[in-house]
Amino acid sequence: MITLEQKRTKKTQLSTVIDVLSIKNLYKSFGENKVLVDFNFTLHKGENVVVLGKSGSGKSVLIKCIIGLLNPDEGEITVLNEHVLELNTTEMDKIRAKIGFLFQSNALYDSMTVRENLEFPLRRHWIKVTQEEVNELVKQALDDVGLGYTVDMMPIELSGGMRKRVALARTMILKPEIILYDEPTTGLDPITGKEIINLMIKIKKKYNTSSLIISHDMNCVKMAADRIVILLEGKCYAEGNYETLKNNKDPKVMQFFE
Amino acid sequence: MADNIPVKSFLNEVGNISQFTGRFFSQWYRPRYEISEFIRQCYFIGYKSLPLIGLTGFIMGLVLTMQLRPTMVDYGVESQIPAIVGIAIIREIGPVLTALIFAGKIGSSIGAELGSMKVTEQIDAMEVSGTNPFKYLVVSRVLAATLMLPILTILSDAVSLYGSYLGVNIRGQTSSSLFWIQVIESIDFYDVLPAFIKTYFFGFAVGIIGCYKGYNSSKGTEGVGRSANSAVVVSSIIIFILDLLAVQITDLLGYN
Numbered sequence A: 001m002i003t004l005e006q007k008r009t010k011k012t013q014l015s016t017v018i019d020v021l022s023i024k025n026l027y028k029s030f031g032e033n034k035v036l037v038d039f040n041f042t043l044h045k046g047e048n049v050v051v052l053g054k055s056g057s058g059k060s061v062l063i064k065c066i067i068g069l070l071n072p073d074e075g076e077i078t079v080l081n082e083h084v085l086e087l088n089t090t091e092m093d094k095i096r097a098k099i100g101f102l103f104q105s106n107a108l109y110d111s112m113t114v115r116e117n118l119e120f121p122l123r124r125h126w127i128k129v130t131q132e133e134v135n136e137l138v139k140q141a142l143d144d145v146g147l148g149y150t151v152d153m154m155p156i157e158l159s160g161g162m163r164k165r166v167a168l169a170r171t172m173i174l175k176p177e178i179i180l181y182d183e184p185t186t187g188l189d190p191i192t193g194k195e196i197i198n199l200m201i202k203i204k205k206k207y208n209t210s211s212l213i214i215s216h217d218m219n220c221v222k223m224a225a226d227r228i229v230i231l232l233e234g235k236c237y238a239e240g241n242y243e244t245l246k247n248n249k250d251p252k253v254m255q256f257f258e
Numbered sequence B: 001m002a003d004n005i006p007v008k009s010f011l012n013e014v015g016n017i018s019q020f021t022g023r024f025f026s027q028w029y030r031p032r033y034e035i036s037e038f039i040r041q042c043y044f045i046g047y048k049s050l051p052l053i054g055l056t057g058f059i060m061g062l063v064l065t066m067q068l069r070p071t072m073v074d075y076g077v078e079s080q081i082p083a084i085v086g087i088a089i090i091r092e093i094g095p096v097l098t099a100l101i102f103a104g105k106i107g108s109s110i111g112a113e114l115g116s117m118k119v120t121e122q123i124d125a126m127e128v129s130g131t132n133p134f135k136y137l138v139v140s141r142v143l144a145a146t147l148m149l150p151i152l153t154i155l156s157d158a159v160s161l162y163g164s165y166l167g168v169n170i171r172g173q174t175s176s177s178l179f180w181i182q183v184i185e186s187i188d189f190y191d192v193l194p195a196f197i198k199t200y201f202f203g204f205a206v207g208i209i210g211c212y213k214g215y216n217s218s219k220g221t222e223g224v225g226r227s228a229n230s231a232v233v234v235s236s237i238i239i240f241i242l243d244l245l246a247v248q249i250t251d252l253l254g255y256n
Protein backbone atom coordinates (compact mmCIF):
# COMPACT_ATOMS: atom_id res chain seq x y z
CA MET A 1 0.00 0.00 0.00
CA ILE A 2 2.71 2.43 1.05
CA THR A 3 4.81 1.86 -2.03
CA LEU A 4 1.83 2.67 -4.20
CA GLU A 5 1.29 5.76 -2.12
CA GLN A 6 4.86 6.92 -2.62
CA LYS A 7 4.79 6.18 -6.30
CA ARG A 8 1.78 8.36 -6.75
CA THR A 9 3.30 11.22 -4.79
CA LYS A 10 6.43 10.98 -6.86
CA LYS A 11 4.47 11.13 -10.07
CA THR A 12 2.80 14.39 -9.11
CA GLN A 13 6.12 15.83 -8.05
CA LEU A 14 7.75 15.03 -11.36
CA SER A 15 5.18 16.58 -13.65
CA THR A 16 5.11 20.36 -13.91
CA VAL A 17 2.65 21.72 -11.42
CA ILE A 18 -0.43 23.39 -12.81
CA ASP A 19 -3.02 24.82 -10.43
CA VAL A 20 -6.54 23.91 -11.44
CA LEU A 21 -8.14 25.37 -8.36
CA SER A 22 -6.95 27.98 -5.95
CA ILE A 23 -8.68 29.64 -3.04
CA LYS A 24 -7.36 32.78 -1.41
CA ASN A 25 -8.46 34.37 1.87
CA LEU A 26 -11.92 32.86 1.81
CA TYR A 27 -14.40 34.04 4.44
CA LYS A 28 -17.91 32.75 4.91
CA SER A 29 -20.23 33.17 7.84
CA PHE A 30 -23.91 32.55 8.50
CA GLY A 31 -25.00 35.31 10.84
CA GLU A 32 -22.85 35.01 13.93
CA ASN A 33 -21.54 31.61 12.89
CA LYS A 34 -18.13 32.15 11.28
CA VAL A 35 -17.62 29.00 9.24
CA LEU A 36 -14.64 29.80 7.03
CA VAL A 37 -12.05 32.28 8.25
CA ASP A 38 -9.23 33.14 5.90
CA PHE A 39 -9.06 29.79 4.16
CA ASN A 40 -6.31 29.26 1.60
CA PHE A 41 -5.84 26.28 -0.65
CA THR A 42 -4.57 25.12 -4.04
CA LEU A 43 -5.26 21.97 -6.02
CA HIS A 44 -2.74 20.89 -8.62
CA LYS A 45 -3.55 19.10 -11.83
CA GLY A 46 -3.83 15.34 -11.45
CA GLU A 47 -3.78 15.48 -7.69
CA ASN A 48 -6.12 13.95 -5.11
CA VAL A 49 -6.43 16.13 -2.06
CA VAL A 50 -8.44 15.07 0.96
CA VAL A 51 -9.91 17.73 3.22
CA LEU A 52 -10.27 16.40 6.73
CA GLY A 53 -12.50 18.10 9.22
CA LYS A 54 -14.96 17.43 11.98
CA SER A 55 -18.67 17.41 11.36
CA GLY A 56 -19.90 20.98 11.09
CA SER A 57 -16.45 22.40 10.42
CA GLY A 58 -17.59 23.83 7.10
CA LYS A 59 -16.36 21.25 4.61
CA SER A 60 -19.59 21.20 2.62
CA VAL A 61 -19.75 24.97 2.79
CA LEU A 62 -16.25 25.13 1.33
CA ILE A 63 -17.02 23.07 -1.76
CA LYS A 64 -20.38 24.71 -2.23
CA CYS A 65 -18.54 28.02 -2.41
CA ILE A 66 -16.26 26.57 -5.09
CA ILE A 67 -19.13 25.46 -7.31
CA GLY A 68 -21.09 28.65 -6.70
CA LEU A 69 -23.96 27.23 -4.67
CA LEU A 70 -23.00 29.55 -1.83
CA ASN A 71 -21.56 33.03 -2.08
CA PRO A 72 -18.57 33.64 0.15
CA ASP A 73 -18.37 36.92 2.02
CA GLU A 74 -14.86 37.63 0.94
CA GLY A 75 -12.00 36.01 -0.92
CA GLU A 76 -11.00 34.80 -4.30
CA ILE A 77 -11.67 31.46 -5.97
CA THR A 78 -9.96 30.58 -9.23
CA VAL A 79 -11.06 27.49 -11.12
CA LEU A 80 -9.28 26.62 -14.37
CA ASN A 81 -8.01 30.19 -14.61
CA GLU A 82 -11.42 31.79 -14.17
CA HIS A 83 -12.36 33.90 -11.18
CA VAL A 84 -15.61 32.17 -10.42
CA LEU A 85 -16.96 34.84 -8.11
CA GLU A 86 -16.97 37.38 -10.92
CA LEU A 87 -18.71 35.24 -13.54
CA ASN A 88 -22.28 35.68 -14.73
CA THR A 89 -24.67 32.73 -14.88
CA THR A 90 -23.82 31.64 -18.41
CA GLU A 91 -20.09 31.77 -17.79
CA MET A 92 -20.56 29.99 -14.49
CA ASP A 93 -22.49 27.20 -16.20
CA LYS A 94 -19.59 26.71 -18.61
CA ILE A 95 -17.19 26.29 -15.71
CA ARG A 96 -19.61 24.03 -13.89
CA ALA A 97 -19.64 21.69 -16.87
CA LYS A 98 -15.95 21.10 -16.19
CA ILE A 99 -16.43 20.42 -12.49
CA GLY A 100 -18.01 17.25 -11.18
CA PHE A 101 -19.77 17.42 -7.86
CA LEU A 102 -20.67 14.34 -5.87
CA PHE A 103 -23.20 15.37 -3.27
CA GLN A 104 -23.09 14.13 0.28
CA SER A 105 -26.67 12.88 -0.09
CA ASN A 106 -26.14 11.69 -3.72
CA ALA A 107 -28.90 14.02 -4.91
CA LEU A 108 -30.23 11.58 -7.49
CA TYR A 109 -33.50 12.84 -8.95
CA ASP A 110 -36.13 10.52 -7.45
CA SER A 111 -38.67 11.17 -10.15
CA MET A 112 -36.33 10.09 -12.94
CA THR A 113 -34.86 6.75 -13.94
CA VAL A 114 -31.13 6.13 -13.72
CA ARG A 115 -30.85 6.84 -17.43
CA GLU A 116 -32.67 10.15 -17.13
CA ASN A 117 -30.54 11.05 -14.15
CA LEU A 118 -27.40 10.54 -16.20
CA GLU A 119 -28.81 12.29 -19.24
CA PHE A 120 -29.79 15.35 -17.27
CA PRO A 121 -26.37 17.06 -17.09
CA LEU A 122 -25.63 16.05 -20.68
CA ARG A 123 -28.77 17.55 -22.12
CA ARG A 124 -28.53 20.59 -19.94
CA HIS A 125 -24.88 21.47 -20.56
CA TRP A 126 -24.30 20.36 -24.11
CA ILE A 127 -27.05 21.64 -26.24
CA LYS A 128 -25.80 19.82 -29.33
CA VAL A 129 -25.52 16.14 -28.65
CA THR A 130 -27.12 13.36 -30.65
CA GLN A 131 -29.20 10.60 -29.12
CA GLU A 132 -26.55 8.01 -30.05
CA GLU A 133 -23.84 9.98 -28.29
CA VAL A 134 -26.03 10.31 -25.23
CA ASN A 135 -26.74 6.57 -25.15
CA GLU A 136 -23.07 5.80 -25.60
CA LEU A 137 -22.00 8.14 -22.81
CA VAL A 138 -24.64 6.83 -20.43
CA LYS A 139 -23.63 3.26 -21.11
CA GLN A 140 -19.96 4.02 -20.65
CA ALA A 141 -20.48 5.93 -17.43
CA LEU A 142 -22.57 3.14 -15.94
CA ASP A 143 -20.10 0.50 -17.07
CA ASP A 144 -17.31 2.47 -15.39
CA VAL A 145 -19.09 2.01 -12.07
CA GLY A 146 -20.22 -1.54 -12.90
CA LEU A 147 -23.94 -0.85 -12.88
CA GLY A 148 -24.91 -1.17 -16.54
CA TYR A 149 -27.96 -3.25 -15.69
CA THR A 150 -29.63 -0.57 -13.55
CA VAL A 151 -30.15 1.83 -16.44
CA ASP A 152 -33.94 1.61 -16.39
CA MET A 153 -34.41 1.43 -12.64
CA MET A 154 -35.58 4.20 -10.36
CA PRO A 155 -33.17 5.48 -7.69
CA ILE A 156 -35.51 4.20 -4.99
CA GLU A 157 -34.90 0.62 -6.14
CA LEU A 158 -31.16 0.88 -5.55
CA SER A 159 -29.18 0.24 -2.39
CA GLY A 160 -27.18 3.01 -0.74
CA GLY A 161 -23.90 1.88 -2.27
CA MET A 162 -25.45 1.53 -5.71
CA ARG A 163 -26.95 4.98 -5.44
CA LYS A 164 -23.56 6.39 -4.58
CA ARG A 165 -22.10 4.69 -7.63
CA VAL A 166 -24.86 5.98 -9.89
CA ALA A 167 -24.27 9.45 -8.49
CA LEU A 168 -20.60 8.99 -9.26
CA ALA A 169 -21.46 7.97 -12.81
CA ARG A 170 -23.59 11.08 -13.18
CA THR A 171 -20.75 13.20 -11.84
CA MET A 172 -18.38 11.58 -14.34
CA ILE A 173 -20.53 11.73 -17.40
CA LEU A 174 -19.30 15.11 -18.57
CA LYS A 175 -15.66 14.00 -18.12
CA PRO A 176 -14.94 16.84 -15.70
CA GLU A 177 -11.42 18.12 -15.15
CA ILE A 178 -12.00 18.58 -11.45
CA ILE A 179 -14.19 16.48 -9.20
CA LEU A 180 -15.39 17.61 -5.81
CA TYR A 181 -16.44 14.72 -3.60
CA ASP A 182 -18.49 15.50 -0.52
CA GLU A 183 -17.99 12.61 1.90
CA PRO A 184 -18.14 9.84 -0.70
CA THR A 185 -17.95 7.00 1.82
CA THR A 186 -20.04 8.31 4.70
CA GLY A 187 -23.03 6.13 5.49
CA LEU A 188 -21.64 3.11 3.66
CA ASP A 189 -20.23 -0.04 5.20
CA PRO A 190 -16.40 -0.26 5.11
CA ILE A 191 -16.34 -2.73 2.22
CA THR A 192 -18.65 -0.72 0.00
CA GLY A 193 -16.76 2.37 1.07
CA LYS A 194 -13.53 0.80 -0.17
CA GLU A 195 -15.20 -0.07 -3.48
CA ILE A 196 -16.18 3.55 -3.92
CA ILE A 197 -12.66 4.71 -3.10
CA ASN A 198 -11.21 2.27 -5.61
CA LEU A 199 -13.64 3.57 -8.20
CA MET A 200 -12.54 7.10 -7.47
CA ILE A 201 -8.92 6.11 -7.91
CA LYS A 202 -9.71 4.23 -11.11
CA ILE A 203 -11.60 7.16 -12.54
CA LYS A 204 -8.83 9.54 -11.65
CA LYS A 205 -6.30 7.39 -13.52
CA LYS A 206 -8.55 6.79 -16.49
CA TYR A 207 -9.51 10.42 -17.10
CA ASN A 208 -6.60 12.17 -15.35
CA THR A 209 -8.86 14.32 -13.22
CA SER A 210 -7.93 16.33 -10.17
CA SER A 211 -10.07 15.76 -7.13
CA LEU A 212 -10.91 17.45 -3.91
CA ILE A 213 -12.26 14.84 -1.53
CA ILE A 214 -13.98 15.71 1.68
CA SER A 215 -13.89 12.96 4.21
CA HIS A 216 -13.31 11.87 7.73
CA ASP A 217 -12.88 8.24 6.75
CA MET A 218 -9.28 7.18 7.42
CA ASN A 219 -9.47 4.42 4.80
CA CYS A 220 -10.30 7.01 2.22
CA VAL A 221 -7.52 9.25 3.42
CA LYS A 222 -4.94 6.47 3.34
CA MET A 223 -5.93 5.06 -0.02
CA ALA A 224 -6.82 8.11 -2.06
CA ALA A 225 -4.92 11.10 -0.75
CA ASP A 226 -1.83 12.50 -2.42
CA ARG A 227 -2.06 15.36 0.04
CA ILE A 228 -4.18 16.06 3.09
CA VAL A 229 -5.53 19.37 4.29
CA ILE A 230 -6.96 19.69 7.76
CA LEU A 231 -9.82 22.15 8.01
CA LEU A 232 -10.05 23.42 11.55
CA GLU A 233 -11.43 26.64 12.98
CA GLY A 234 -12.31 27.76 9.48
CA LYS A 235 -8.70 27.65 8.32
CA CYS A 236 -6.39 25.34 6.53
CA TYR A 237 -4.86 24.28 9.83
CA ALA A 238 -2.28 21.76 8.65
CA GLU A 239 -1.25 20.29 5.35
CA GLY A 240 0.93 17.44 4.16
CA ASN A 241 0.90 13.81 3.13
CA TYR A 242 -0.36 11.00 5.32
CA GLU A 243 3.00 10.20 6.92
CA THR A 244 3.90 13.74 7.91
CA LEU A 245 0.52 14.49 9.41
CA LYS A 246 0.38 11.20 11.25
CA ASN A 247 3.66 12.06 12.94
CA ASN A 248 2.57 15.59 13.71
CA LYS A 249 2.63 16.17 17.47
CA ASP A 250 -0.01 18.91 17.58
CA PRO A 251 -2.92 17.44 19.59
CA LYS A 252 -5.43 19.10 17.28
CA VAL A 253 -3.92 17.26 14.34
CA MET A 254 -3.38 14.05 16.27
CA GLN A 255 -7.07 13.69 17.10
CA PHE A 256 -7.78 12.91 13.44
CA PHE A 257 -5.28 10.07 13.35
CA GLU A 258 -6.22 8.23 16.54
CA MET B 1 -35.50 34.12 17.81
CA ALA B 2 -38.00 35.84 15.61
CA ASP B 3 -40.21 32.77 15.69
CA ASN B 4 -41.13 33.50 19.28
CA ILE B 5 -42.89 36.68 18.30
CA PRO B 6 -45.91 35.68 16.21
CA VAL B 7 -46.49 39.03 14.57
CA LYS B 8 -42.89 39.38 13.56
CA SER B 9 -42.64 35.89 12.15
CA PHE B 10 -45.92 36.40 10.31
CA LEU B 11 -44.66 39.60 8.73
CA ASN B 12 -41.40 37.87 7.95
CA GLU B 13 -43.26 35.12 6.13
CA VAL B 14 -45.36 37.62 4.19
CA GLY B 15 -42.19 39.42 3.19
CA ASN B 16 -40.52 36.22 2.06
CA ILE B 17 -43.53 35.09 0.06
CA SER B 18 -43.70 38.49 -1.64
CA GLN B 19 -40.04 38.27 -2.47
CA PHE B 20 -40.50 34.77 -3.88
CA THR B 21 -43.42 35.99 -5.97
CA GLY B 22 -41.33 38.90 -7.18
CA ARG B 23 -38.65 36.47 -8.24
CA PHE B 24 -41.25 34.56 -10.22
CA PHE B 25 -42.35 37.67 -12.07
CA SER B 26 -38.79 38.68 -12.84
CA GLN B 27 -37.97 35.27 -14.29
CA TRP B 28 -40.96 33.68 -15.93
CA TYR B 29 -40.77 35.48 -19.27
CA ARG B 30 -37.01 35.16 -19.73
CA PRO B 31 -35.42 32.32 -21.67
CA ARG B 32 -34.51 29.52 -21.31
CA TYR B 33 -38.11 28.32 -21.52
CA GLU B 34 -38.73 24.99 -19.87
CA ILE B 35 -41.51 24.01 -22.28
CA SER B 36 -41.32 20.25 -21.87
CA GLU B 37 -41.31 20.50 -18.08
CA PHE B 38 -44.26 22.89 -18.27
CA ILE B 39 -46.25 20.46 -20.40
CA ARG B 40 -45.38 17.59 -18.09
CA GLN B 41 -46.62 19.64 -15.15
CA CYS B 42 -49.84 20.56 -16.97
CA TYR B 43 -50.43 16.86 -17.40
CA PHE B 44 -49.80 16.07 -13.75
CA ILE B 45 -51.49 19.12 -12.31
CA GLY B 46 -54.41 19.30 -14.68
CA TYR B 47 -55.21 15.92 -16.13
CA LYS B 48 -54.41 13.92 -13.00
CA SER B 49 -56.72 16.09 -10.90
CA LEU B 50 -59.71 15.54 -13.16
CA PRO B 51 -61.28 12.52 -11.42
CA LEU B 52 -61.10 14.08 -7.98
CA ILE B 53 -62.39 17.46 -9.10
CA GLY B 54 -65.15 15.83 -11.14
CA LEU B 55 -66.29 13.63 -8.28
CA THR B 56 -66.40 16.38 -5.68
CA GLY B 57 -68.11 18.75 -8.09
CA PHE B 58 -70.75 16.19 -8.96
CA ILE B 59 -71.54 15.43 -5.32
CA MET B 60 -71.66 19.11 -4.44
CA GLY B 61 -74.18 19.86 -7.19
CA LEU B 62 -76.36 16.93 -6.24
CA VAL B 63 -76.28 17.57 -2.50
CA LEU B 64 -76.83 21.29 -2.81
CA THR B 65 -79.93 20.72 -4.90
CA MET B 66 -81.35 18.15 -2.52
CA GLN B 67 -80.69 20.35 0.49
CA LEU B 68 -82.29 23.39 -1.09
CA ARG B 69 -85.36 21.58 -2.24
CA PRO B 70 -87.49 21.41 0.96
CA THR B 71 -87.17 25.14 1.63
CA MET B 72 -87.87 26.02 -1.96
CA VAL B 73 -90.95 23.80 -1.88
CA ASP B 74 -92.12 25.54 1.30
CA TYR B 75 -91.86 28.91 -0.40
CA GLY B 76 -93.45 27.52 -3.51
CA VAL B 77 -90.54 28.40 -5.75
CA GLU B 78 -89.49 24.89 -6.57
CA SER B 79 -89.17 25.77 -10.21
CA GLN B 80 -86.43 28.27 -9.35
CA ILE B 81 -84.06 25.56 -8.14
CA PRO B 82 -82.01 25.33 -11.36
CA ALA B 83 -81.56 29.10 -11.47
CA ILE B 84 -80.48 29.38 -7.86
CA VAL B 85 -78.19 26.38 -7.90
CA GLY B 86 -76.71 27.57 -11.19
CA ILE B 87 -75.85 30.97 -9.77
CA ALA B 88 -74.47 29.51 -6.55
CA ILE B 89 -72.27 27.03 -8.37
CA ILE B 90 -70.97 29.30 -11.08
CA ARG B 91 -70.36 32.35 -8.97
CA GLU B 92 -69.04 30.86 -5.80
CA ILE B 93 -69.14 27.20 -5.00
CA GLY B 94 -67.54 25.91 -8.19
CA PRO B 95 -64.49 28.18 -8.15
CA VAL B 96 -63.86 28.07 -4.41
CA LEU B 97 -64.53 24.39 -3.88
CA THR B 98 -62.41 23.41 -6.86
CA ALA B 99 -59.62 25.68 -5.69
CA LEU B 100 -59.70 24.20 -2.20
CA ILE B 101 -59.59 20.63 -3.49
CA PHE B 102 -56.84 21.73 -5.84
CA ALA B 103 -54.91 23.23 -2.92
CA GLY B 104 -55.29 19.99 -1.01
CA LYS B 105 -54.11 17.83 -3.84
CA ILE B 106 -51.69 19.94 -5.86
CA GLY B 107 -50.45 22.37 -3.21
CA SER B 108 -49.42 19.56 -0.91
CA SER B 109 -47.84 17.49 -3.64
CA ILE B 110 -45.80 20.42 -4.94
CA GLY B 111 -44.77 21.29 -1.38
CA ALA B 112 -43.71 17.74 -0.62
CA GLU B 113 -41.99 17.17 -3.95
CA LEU B 114 -39.92 20.35 -3.91
CA GLY B 115 -39.34 19.97 -0.18
CA SER B 116 -37.80 16.55 -0.57
CA MET B 117 -35.80 17.74 -3.56
CA LYS B 118 -34.50 20.56 -1.43
CA VAL B 119 -33.44 18.50 1.57
CA THR B 120 -31.78 15.81 -0.55
CA GLU B 121 -29.83 18.49 -2.47
CA GLN B 122 -31.53 17.67 -5.77
CA ILE B 123 -32.20 21.35 -6.33
CA ASP B 124 -28.50 22.11 -5.85
CA ALA B 125 -27.67 19.25 -8.20
CA MET B 126 -29.83 20.85 -10.88
CA GLU B 127 -28.11 24.14 -10.39
CA VAL B 128 -24.66 22.65 -10.93
CA SER B 129 -25.97 20.82 -14.00
CA GLY B 130 -26.51 24.01 -15.94
CA THR B 131 -30.14 24.44 -14.99
CA ASN B 132 -31.84 27.31 -13.29
CA PRO B 133 -33.87 25.31 -10.77
CA PHE B 134 -36.19 28.21 -10.10
CA LYS B 135 -37.27 28.24 -13.72
CA TYR B 136 -37.22 24.52 -14.18
CA LEU B 137 -39.17 23.69 -11.04
CA VAL B 138 -41.00 26.77 -9.82
CA VAL B 139 -41.92 28.69 -12.96
CA SER B 140 -43.17 25.59 -14.76
CA ARG B 141 -45.32 24.50 -11.81
CA VAL B 142 -46.75 27.92 -11.05
CA LEU B 143 -47.67 28.54 -14.69
CA ALA B 144 -49.21 25.10 -14.99
CA ALA B 145 -51.26 25.58 -11.82
CA THR B 146 -52.39 29.03 -12.94
CA LEU B 147 -53.55 27.80 -16.33
CA MET B 148 -55.01 24.48 -15.25
CA LEU B 149 -57.24 25.58 -12.38
CA PRO B 150 -59.59 27.70 -14.56
CA ILE B 151 -60.05 24.76 -16.92
CA LEU B 152 -60.68 22.39 -14.04
CA THR B 153 -63.18 24.85 -12.62
CA ILE B 154 -65.16 25.00 -15.84
CA LEU B 155 -65.29 21.23 -15.95
CA SER B 156 -66.21 21.06 -12.30
CA ASP B 157 -69.02 23.60 -12.83
CA ALA B 158 -70.40 21.53 -15.68
CA VAL B 159 -70.31 18.31 -13.70
CA SER B 160 -71.83 20.05 -10.69
CA LEU B 161 -74.72 21.31 -12.75
CA TYR B 162 -75.23 17.87 -14.14
CA GLY B 163 -75.32 16.57 -10.54
CA SER B 164 -77.87 19.24 -9.77
CA TYR B 165 -79.98 18.14 -12.76
CA LEU B 166 -80.04 14.61 -11.35
CA GLY B 167 -80.90 16.05 -7.93
CA VAL B 168 -83.87 17.91 -9.36
CA ASN B 169 -85.08 14.73 -11.00
CA ILE B 170 -84.92 12.58 -7.89
CA ARG B 171 -88.14 14.10 -6.58
CA GLY B 172 -89.57 16.25 -9.26
CA GLN B 173 -89.41 16.08 -12.96
CA THR B 174 -87.68 18.57 -15.19
CA SER B 175 -86.61 17.82 -18.69
CA SER B 176 -82.97 18.22 -19.46
CA SER B 177 -83.54 21.05 -21.91
CA LEU B 178 -85.75 22.97 -19.51
CA PHE B 179 -83.16 22.60 -16.75
CA TRP B 180 -80.34 23.92 -18.87
CA ILE B 181 -82.42 26.75 -20.27
CA GLN B 182 -83.31 27.83 -16.74
CA VAL B 183 -79.68 27.68 -15.65
CA ILE B 184 -78.41 29.61 -18.63
CA GLU B 185 -81.10 32.25 -18.45
CA SER B 186 -80.34 32.95 -14.82
CA ILE B 187 -76.66 33.55 -15.51
CA ASP B 188 -75.27 36.49 -17.38
CA PHE B 189 -71.85 37.42 -18.57
CA TYR B 190 -71.03 39.36 -15.41
CA ASP B 191 -71.64 36.28 -13.31
CA VAL B 192 -69.24 34.20 -15.31
CA LEU B 193 -66.43 36.65 -15.95
CA PRO B 194 -65.34 37.57 -12.39
CA ALA B 195 -65.75 33.96 -11.30
CA PHE B 196 -63.56 32.85 -14.17
CA ILE B 197 -60.92 35.51 -13.59
CA LYS B 198 -60.57 34.79 -9.91
CA THR B 199 -59.72 31.15 -10.60
CA TYR B 200 -56.49 32.28 -12.26
CA PHE B 201 -55.53 33.99 -9.04
CA PHE B 202 -56.49 30.94 -7.01
CA GLY B 203 -54.37 28.70 -9.24
CA PHE B 204 -51.46 31.08 -9.03
CA ALA B 205 -51.74 31.21 -5.24
CA VAL B 206 -51.76 27.43 -4.91
CA GLY B 207 -48.75 27.10 -7.22
CA ILE B 208 -46.66 29.83 -5.70
CA ILE B 209 -47.35 28.87 -2.08
CA GLY B 210 -46.67 25.18 -2.75
CA CYS B 211 -43.39 26.06 -4.44
CA TYR B 212 -42.42 28.58 -1.79
CA LYS B 213 -43.01 26.12 1.03
CA GLY B 214 -41.16 23.33 -0.73
CA TYR B 215 -38.30 25.50 -1.89
CA ASN B 216 -37.71 26.77 1.63
CA SER B 217 -38.20 23.47 3.35
CA SER B 218 -36.09 22.86 6.43
CA LYS B 219 -33.82 19.85 6.75
CA GLY B 220 -35.16 16.41 7.50
CA THR B 221 -38.26 14.43 6.62
CA GLU B 222 -40.20 16.36 9.23
CA GLY B 223 -39.43 19.56 7.36
CA VAL B 224 -40.87 18.06 4.17
CA GLY B 225 -44.07 17.05 5.92
CA ARG B 226 -44.40 20.49 7.39
CA SER B 227 -43.90 22.10 3.98
CA ALA B 228 -46.65 20.01 2.46
CA ASN B 229 -48.98 20.72 5.32
CA SER B 230 -48.46 24.44 5.51
CA ALA B 231 -48.67 24.72 1.73
CA VAL B 232 -52.27 23.51 1.98
CA VAL B 233 -53.16 25.62 4.99
CA VAL B 234 -51.68 28.86 3.69
CA SER B 235 -52.98 28.50 0.16
CA SER B 236 -56.50 27.67 1.44
CA ILE B 237 -56.50 30.81 3.54
CA ILE B 238 -55.24 32.86 0.64
CA ILE B 239 -58.01 31.46 -1.55
CA PHE B 240 -60.62 32.76 0.90
CA ILE B 241 -58.90 36.13 1.17
CA LEU B 242 -58.73 36.44 -2.60
CA ASP B 243 -62.38 35.45 -2.82
CA LEU B 244 -63.26 38.20 -0.38
CA LEU B 245 -61.25 40.72 -2.39
CA ALA B 246 -62.83 39.54 -5.63
CA VAL B 247 -66.34 40.10 -4.37
CA GLN B 248 -65.43 43.59 -3.13
CA ILE B 249 -63.92 44.48 -6.46
CA THR B 250 -66.85 43.25 -8.53
CA ASP B 251 -69.14 45.08 -6.14
CA LEU B 252 -67.22 48.32 -6.56
CA LEU B 253 -67.27 47.95 -10.31
CA GLY B 254 -71.01 47.43 -10.16
CA TYR B 255 -71.02 43.95 -11.63
CA ASN B 256 -72.67 42.32 -8.67
Ligand SMILES: Nc1ncnc2c1ncn2[C@@H]1O[C@H](COP(=O)(O)OP(=O)(O)OP(=O)(O)O)[C@@H](O)[C@H]1O
Pocket (backbone or CB within 6 Å): A030, A033, A035, A053, A054, A055, A056, A057, A058, A059, A060, A061, A062, A104
Ligand atom coordinates in the same frame (compact mmCIF):
# COMPACT_ATOMS: atom_id res chain seq x y z
N1 LIG C 1 -27.34 27.28 4.34
C1 LIG C 1 -26.89 27.45 5.60
N2 LIG C 1 -27.44 28.37 6.40
C2 LIG C 1 -26.99 28.57 7.66
N3 LIG C 1 -25.99 27.87 8.20
C3 LIG C 1 -25.40 26.93 7.45
C4 LIG C 1 -25.82 26.67 6.11
N4 LIG C 1 -25.05 25.67 5.61
C5 LIG C 1 -24.21 25.34 6.59
N5 LIG C 1 -24.40 26.09 7.69
C6 LIG C 1 -23.62 26.01 8.93
O1 LIG C 1 -22.26 25.95 8.59
C7 LIG C 1 -21.57 25.04 9.41
C8 LIG C 1 -20.80 24.06 8.57
O2 LIG C 1 -21.70 23.23 7.86
P1 LIG C 1 -21.22 22.15 6.82
O3 LIG C 1 -22.43 21.55 6.22
O4 LIG C 1 -20.23 22.72 5.90
O5 LIG C 1 -20.52 21.09 7.75
P2 LIG C 1 -19.67 19.83 7.29
O6 LIG C 1 -18.26 20.09 7.66
O7 LIG C 1 -19.95 19.51 5.88
O8 LIG C 1 -20.25 18.72 8.26
P3 LIG C 1 -20.68 17.21 7.94
O9 LIG C 1 -19.44 16.40 8.06
O10 LIG C 1 -21.64 16.89 9.02
O11 LIG C 1 -21.28 17.18 6.59
C9 LIG C 1 -22.60 24.41 10.32
O12 LIG C 1 -22.48 25.03 11.57
C10 LIG C 1 -23.91 24.74 9.69
O13 LIG C 1 -24.87 24.97 10.69
Ligand SMILES: [Mg+2]
Pocket (backbone or CB within 6 Å): A059, A060, A061, A104, A182, A183
Ligand atom coordinates in the same frame (compact mmCIF):
# COMPACT_ATOMS: atom_id res chain seq x y z
MG1 LIG D 1 -21.02 18.10 4.85
